[in-house]
Amino acid sequence: AAMRSGLKQYPPMAGVPALRQVVADKIAAIYQARYDWNTEITITAGATQAIFTAVLAIVRPGDEVIVIEPVYDSYVPNVELAGGKAVTVPMTAGFRVPWAAVRAAVTPRTRAIMVNSPHNPSGTILRDADMRELESIVVAHDLFVISDEVYEHMVYDGEPHQSASRYPGLASRAFVVSSFGKTFHVTGWKVGYCAAPAPLMAEFRKVHQFNVFTVNTPAQHGLAAYMNDPAPWRDLPAFYQRKRDLFRAGLAGTRFRLLPAEGTYFQLVDYSAISDLGEFDFAKWLTTEIGVAAIPLSAFYEQPVENRVVRFCFAKTDETLKLALERLARL
Template identity: 45%
Template structure:
């Protein structure tokens, strides 16, 4: 049976296309977005506890109240903005589902959505699948940053949403307070909704502070935070995230969320709710991952790969222009085949293709993996 696909303009993610190569050549995988560390034994014990209690039922569609309440408390403690757990916090199956649901709930046919490229791979498809028009603003400069004058020029009466992401997963860039104030000024007086992905809120380096939407009342009143607990607690496979937004926005979000998925894993939600009392777990992440970044960069000293500035996340960009003039996708495939190491090309995160000689590596790995990876890269 031949299907006239509605996704004729879509293509599989680059990681999906290279997965067979990674397996065939048994390559060290620094391309994927998951951490290489075990989660806390206490969290494992809490999951087991709730499983043994027989709580294998549907959770409330908006999420277990225990977890929503703990998330509201945490946001208030960190950013001094109060979300009501009953009506303004929803538990999701990870950040990607949160982003998709926000777009499906709030973007109508013909609406324009501004994203900043490089961007997470699931932004543009979600917009297009829901009838929206993607408007891309390229991050500027060798080390990527937002030119707010360009953003201002992209705003029109069709602009429905702007999606921001900080710390920025593809590049490691992090928004400063001045960036948030510029955004606030640009949308003042409009009906534009901000969706702020803050998955790496606890992974910032060199004294940088996370600039959450919740720190800026005029933005918080018209924005949705989307985040995930996976990167914070080394449990990306749990696929549990959360969204926070004013009640009017959240009401629209929940209508779509409840139609998509009735419930997110209840015992795991309850375990995370209990584990959120362990505040030191996320407080130590900045130092932990900064140590990983710095160790990897020391290992790469003397190589022809040049690191770009990384202010947050567990991703590091490397400029390979002194190594090869190949297009980044071809270069990445050659690294897998000839050197047994998998990375991501920056073009995988860019809809409007630009030719940059940059690859992304994930340094959230044990030291011995980073040591072998650096050895192989330096041999290129």
């Protein structure tokens, strides 16, 4: 409809006003945090661009940025491209953030901490106690936060998503990133957004202007119109929880050991009872010989760690999930 009506030229650099307004309203409705749509919300070419732009806005050569392993694959290269050094802090065996270790990793060169909840690849979430630990660290050491919240609408079992926007001490120093592609299952559109206080957003836009300038017009207008109805994102947790439960129930009848899946559309499994292969080789064998795609957990570490764990994705049709479960049950 946007294209047919002639909306084909460059939009404003920061994004179509109608879309920024509905994003600001959504954040306020869920997290009780009011961002100014004009000065504190920027539409980006996907969440990955938003994260990279935030890094470039604040990280200087020689700065350190703390990241939590296993870590999404763009974080460390982003920091290095900015001239900084990524300092990795590994999660516990149960994929929880060890805040004492994070606190110990802070040095005079630390500039920021990057967090991701719900977490890819583990599917775990940060709870209120986690966010308060993070808040205490960044306030004490005057650090920035880059909060990757692209799976914010995929949190299960009645748990709330704890956005950095909820916590004044975090929100005042955080770039909060989300993704329309993840939320509305249109990842190929590559549209996301970043929310941050006006002084931080001014720095963000200095980079945004010269790495992508702006984001395609028709998709922004389409998303703005679609988001006038909150039902699609409000109903998303129930939609994906049903798929998660279907997939986990099927996997319970296999030799895989299920790990917690509190959020995202990912499921980690331990395959130790099935094979002695390393994670890369097992994932390759599973994909090519069994016909079920999996990602090795070791791919999310700077120095590969072998836990005999792979990641499945359950953002598929029920028919595809049932076919995968039939194949996995034979192992």
